[in-house]
Amino acid sequence: MGSLSTNTFSSLDSDGFTNDSKMVIDFIAEYYKNIENYPVQSQVKPGYLLTKLPDTAPYCPESLEDVLKDVTDSIIPGLTHWQSPNFFAYFQIKCKHCRVCCYRARIHCNGLDGKDAQAPHLLFLFSGNGGGVLHGSTCEAIVCTLVAARDRTLRNIGAENIAKLVVYASDQTHSALFKGVKLVGIPSSNFRCLSTSFSSEFSLSPQSLEDAIENDIKAGYVPLFLCATVGTTACGAVDPVMDLGKIARKYNLWFHIDAAYAGSACICPEFRHYLDGIELADSLSMNPHKWLLTNMDCCCLWVQQPRLLIESLSSNPEFLKNNASESNAVVDYKDWQIALSRRFRALKLWVVIRRHGIDNLMFHIRSHVNLAKRFESLVAKDSRFEVVVPRRFSLVCFRLKHNDACKASELNRKLLAAVNESGRAFMTHSVVGGLFIIRCAVGSTLIEERHVDDLWKLIQEKAADLDEETGAIGE
Amino acid sequence: MGSLSTNTFSSLDSDGFTNDSKMVIDFIAEYYKNIENYPVQSQVKPGYLLTKLPDTAPYCPESLEDVLKDVTDSIIPGLTHWQSPNFFAYFQIKCKHCRVCCYRARIHCNGLDGKDAQAPHLLFLFSGNGGGVLHGSTCEAIVCTLVAARDRTLRNIGAENIAKLVVYASDQTHSALFKGVKLVGIPSSNFRCLSTSFSSEFSLSPQSLEDAIENDIKAGYVPLFLCATVGTTACGAVDPVMDLGKIARKYNLWFHIDAAYAGSACICPEFRHYLDGIELADSLSMNPHKWLLTNMDCCCLWVQQPRLLIESLSSNPEFLKNNASESNAVVDYKDWQIALSRRFRALKLWVVIRRHGIDNLMFHIRSHVNLAKRFESLVAKDSRFEVVVPRRFSLVCFRLKHNDACKASELNRKLLAAVNESGRAFMTHSVVGGLFIIRCAVGSTLIEERHVDDLWKLIQEKAADLDEETGAIGE
Structure with a gap:
């Protein structure tokens, strides 16, 4: 799928931007001219793309021509052509300036999926078990994980006990978490905003966390969720992932790592130690639109147990039923996020990775x-x-x-x-x-x-x- | 702001798409070349744009040149230039291929705001009192209105009574509502999915609604939220907005109208009667990305009392504090939605309206x-x-x-x-x-x-x- 180019990389300058963009415009126009030649509904088998992809992300940049050739050869056959004049399904969704639109994730723009366990660099996020999904924002990602955690616990203790659930984070944690707590119906007074200080370089102290948990348990509360941050917004502080993760395991808390900003740095080996202990996490989010050359919006969410997301977020109205979903042959990412429809964010992230290369x-x-x-x-x-x-x-x-x-x-x-x-x-x-x-x-x-x-x-x-x-x- | 063109409209064909797109690419490249010439942080006064805009949306299409001239003259001065190399604020958000990015809504791409009370056509959504905001999806919009409704009621009856809240809709209602109910922590067993039938053309019967409400009150539940649909997904049914609205008022329910698909049709006078009774609504949503030539994603949400959204969704961490927000001189749309960051969706909708014209x-x-x-x-x-x-x-x-x-x-x-x-x-x-x-x-x-x-x-x-x-x- 495209050979590795040995061209020297330079970040797109103004001419590079213009040339690349116009090549894409011509590509889209050409797609559009031919749109009636494609079968309207994708005819490929679920998973067809897995065999067409390399095992690792490219180290060196690839040419746009190569990338677009792969779009033609490998991506387009996996699309249902929503912009086709012969599309009479659902209600049509407009995608006028980028006519490549993927409603349901029949295609996986891998390596953004579980398959890339050996990819040592960028794709650490989605390696191993679990699964990954692209959201628009950290807040959306956190809401989904909070809901999954909330429902897992409420199934044991009863829905009427929602006001007993407690969420923990440091006072340096992004306001997205506090907003998420309120959104999912947990009283905001149950948000434990633990103090940090200069002495710990504003990282969350495992001892203060454990003390807070013990106090809450004694008071009849149910500890639910812990958010650690790698690279806080206020001052770039890093919470001790390993130590916090052990406490989360001990008390059966959902452990989320918010690496919205600094997660991108962890593609470099010298920063990866900040994620030591990541194997203890239930979920992790990072935003390539912050520091990985990807356009707003794009938030990568990885979860250890996707079924917990699905149990909370799935909905299967009649008008969406289809054989592939019912046989579990495809992943329905609508059940991993808030909205039903999805923009094809994987495409831009995939192009960024290939066009620049890990190097x-x-x-x-x-x-x-x-x-x-x-x-x-x-x-x-x-x-x-x-x-x-x-x-x-x-x-x-x-x-x-x-x-x-x-x-x-x-x-x-x-x-x-x-x-x-x-x-x-x-x-x-x-x-x-x-x-x-x-x-x-x-x-x-x-x-x-x-x-x-x-x-x-x-x-x-x-x-x-x-x-x-x-x-x-x-x- | 741009003169009305009398050109005959034709929907963009392939050449039109290519020409318009390349003109925009050149425009962006030029912006990019000059980016260091702009003050990094916008220096305009809040509301500066209101005086620069016409009172109504254009009836005839305008040329792309005119639209881009207005972007240069009126929009760019209102932007903080997030892509500037002299931008060292927050954490930067990437916007490589559309370098016009608006983080906080200092600019309003009106007429998409309350000012357009006289605009008889497209902007009916945001006329009168209340306020409008652009979301990505109906589900997101519904989650925000559900949270506002939930918290308004829980402030009266106590947060511990969340499991008493009841949400009403017909069995034709989009699954987004059911998903939203679960997301905000209301037990899914409190979702009243009222039967419809051929005899009523699958519209929700006011009588069955009132019966259900009365039953719930007798059983100790607290009726919270009613969703009516104008143009259901399954068969395009229309709920009787006026009659349902009166019941909602009688029982103090939050009344939402989901016009995701058919709301676009209501720009035509012959369809507008379907919205009779709209003045009884607390909120209304419609998706220009479905049927109004606007690229995915774009969902217009109007709310009668924005302060209720803000009371539920606001967060004011120190790193976001600024004079304009603290003096309430600007609208902080982050407090009207789930995420903190926002894509500049208003720009594409504004271009669609101007480039095509209401006609x-x-x-x-x-x-x-x-x-x-x-x-x-x-x-x-x-x-x-x-x-x-x-x-x-x-x-x-x-x-x-x-x-x-x-x-x-x-x-x-x-x-x-x-x-x-x-x-x-x-x-x-x-x-x-x-x-x-x-x-x-x-x-x-x-x-x-x-x-x-x-x-x-x-x-x-x-x-x-x-x-x-x-x-x-x-x-």
Whole structure:
């Protein structure tokens, strides 16, 4: 399925974007001209694609021609042609500008499936047992896992005990979890938002988790769900997956790992240790649309026991019944997610992996990490500033120092506002351990060293203005 | 904002698709070349766009040049440029092939907002009070309204009473509702799936609804939510919105209207009566990706009281705090939906409306309805067949007649399989009132009369084969 190209990779520049895009447009137009020649409903056997795919993701980039040839030879035969004028089924769904639309997952754009147990790199997410599905967002993925966990437990203790269920995470956990808890009907007062601190670099303490669980059990609650984060939004903290996973197993909690941002980094061997203990997880999510060159939206969710998702989310109305589903020959991903219909997200992720190759995807991650290190060293050289939390990935958290905590927050707030109001750069803030910090998140596909250097100059310039105005810097 | 063009509309043919698409690719490449010239964070004032927009959607199509000029002049100044190399905020979200990405709804692609109270056509959905938001799917929209309704009631009766809440709909209602009920933690046994029949053309009987509500109240349950459907999936049935709405008001139920498919038809005056009583609704959803030329995914949700959504779905972590949100100067659509991040769906819907104009969108709907009528009359002329349920929109439900109900189902099942296995067309089935029926749903943008005629010939051909094989047709 396409030979590996040895071309040197360079991230798509403007011409590359234009050329690739127009080639795809022509491809789609051609597909469209021929659409009446295809059987309207796919005639392939379930699983047909498995034999056509390589065992591993490509290390080197492949040409777009090769990728499109595989779409023609291998993907299109597996599609039901929803845009065909001879399509009179269901209600039609429009897909005007990308006429390749997959409603039910008859095709698997592998290696995004369980088969790739040996693929050492990108596909660690979906290797081993369990199964993977592409969602639109972490919140959606978390809602589905919460519902699966909730129902598994309520089947044992009775639906009337929903208000006894307890969910655990650190105070650094993304707000998606809290929102998910509310959505699935668990009282928000049953969300245990466990404190973290500078001393643990804002990672969740296994001891505080176990204490909280024990307290809840004594009080008659039922511990349900634990979310650990690899790369928190506020400061890039990493929870200790292995230690937390053991506690989750001990108390029979559903253990979810949210690696929305930093999961992408784990395609590089040097970052993979952050996932040690992953085998203890019931589910894991990461977002290629954050740091893996994939367009919004694309969230990979892996679950250890897909049947638990299916038991909570399946629905089988008459109008969807078909032989392939009823014989369990295909995976009905509608039962792994909230919505019935699905966009064909696997296609874009598959093209990203093939067009760039694992080698260049790793290069992409490492170049961002190196730029973050560069910024970090610039901050470290200026005695007015400090890096507040150790940098692990491509996020640097820093601030102007000041002896007075309140004044420090005020100064940094003003500095950030001045930088952003200039229009020359945009950063955001967070508050960790009571400190207002500025976040410099390296993530643009267009970024070069000069942008980092310019950012630092801009910050210094605004800090000088601020010092002139307040005389307060360096106190 | 762009002058109305008087060009004659024709739906995009292959060349039109190619030309328009390549113009957009060039536009994006140009944006990308200039990206460093824009202030990274949008510097416009909230609401700036309201003064730049016409009061009504265009009746005639506009040129793509005009639309893109407005994107340059009016939309881009309102964007925070997430793809800029000077973007160091949050974690970056990739949007490689459409670099216009809107994370938080600082811009409103109106007229998709409350302002358009006078727009008589497409924008009826979002006129008057209340507010609109674009979701990805009906199920997502329903989950959000169910959660808002659930929490409104639980605030009065206590969270521990979640298992008393009851949801009502007809047995023709889309499975999305049942799935939504389970997702939000209401026991599935509290879903009242009320029977419909041929005598009411499969619409929900107000009397049976009221009886069910009264029974539940007597049994100690708390009636919560009613979903009416305008254009059911199985057979295009329409629930009596006005009568059901009055009952919902009487018993203080949240009243949702699911117009996923047929809502698009209501841009034509002759179909709008199906929504009479809409003023009684708490929420309404419809999917332009089904029948309004908009790419998957796009579901319009209107709610009478947005604050109820916000009370259930809001989350305000520190890393998202900003002056505009805190002063309530902008609408934070993250609090109207499940996910935090949002794709810029408004842009595609806005382009569809402007590029086609209301006149041609109505033409599009009517041409499909006329093709369905054509098919219906072909069926009616053949005494072996019958139209099973009155056609209201572009869906024709028909079957081979047979005196024996079991044999009839078997014959129609075989007929449908034969048609689909030919690869020349694809239809699906449903079961209503115990009868297996074949659904012919006209919906393709490419469809012409010949496709309908060919479909009918194909059906007749397969029916003849079946008669030869079984000798059972016409018994």
